[in-house]
Amino acid sequence: MSVRSAKESVAVPPEIQSRLEAAGLRRTLATRAVLGLFLANPQGTLSHAQALASLTARGLGVNRVTLYRLLDRLAACGVLQRHADDGARTWRFGLADTGDGLAPRFECDACHRQFRLTEGSAPTQAVASDLFRTLAGLGHQGLRLDVAIHGTCASCVPDAATGPEPEPQP
Numbered sequence: 001m002s003v004r005s006a007k008e009s010v011a012v013p014p015e016i017q018s019r020l021e022a023a024g025l026r027r028t029l030a031t032r033a034v035l036g037l038f039l040a041n042p043q044g045t046l047s048h049a050q051a052l053a054s055l056t057a058r059g060l061g062v063n064r065v066t067l068y069r070l071l072d073r074l075a076a077c078g079v080l081q082r083h084a085d086d087g088a089r090t091w092r093f094g095l096a097d098t099g100d101g102l103a104p105r106f107e108c109d110a111c112h113r114q115f116r117l118t119e120g121s122a123p124t125q126a127v128a129s130d131l132f133r134t135l136a137g138l139g140h141q142g143l144r145l146d147v148a149i150h151g152t153c154a155s156c157v158p159d160a161a162t163g164p165e166p167e168p169q170p
């Protein structure tokens with residue numbers, strides 16, 4: 001077993017560390033390596049196969065079943081978010097929100113990068129508070145609202161030749 005990957009280890013933010021501890025997840029070499037993949041590219045999402053390939057490329061042989069369980073456990077304890085990838089009929093994983101502000105998430109269906117729309121967070125937060133108040137009035141306890149927009153990012157939009165004119169900048 002190689003220890004070369006130890007020098008690549010990325011610092012685990014305290015919010016993530018506390019979620020791992022709350023879930024009783026031990027920080028094994030595999031856990032740190034998997035977290036490192038996501039922390040190194042916080043906007044990115046990875047399928048199970050891509051995560052496996054990246055780990056293998058780093059010289060870390062992780063059993064594929066172990067990796068499935070690990071990704072599921074990290075999603076269950078709120079460290080990762082799991083999204084259905086409709087096209088490929090698989091799951092994609094990305095870092096979950098750790099801040100307490102609610103920012104809508106935009107995911108490009110072509111390259112699977114995620115963008116946080118932080119400018120939209122104040123009005124979205126107002127909508128969220130309103131929804132939580134409505135739920136509370138009915139006796140329900142809302143905990144989390146995930147706002148996700150799917151589409152095609154600026155880099156993946158096909159050539160604008162057939163598209164609409166870009167909006168004039170003020």
Ligand SMILES: [Zn+2]
Nearest residue numbers: 108111153156
């Ligand atoms: Zn894209």
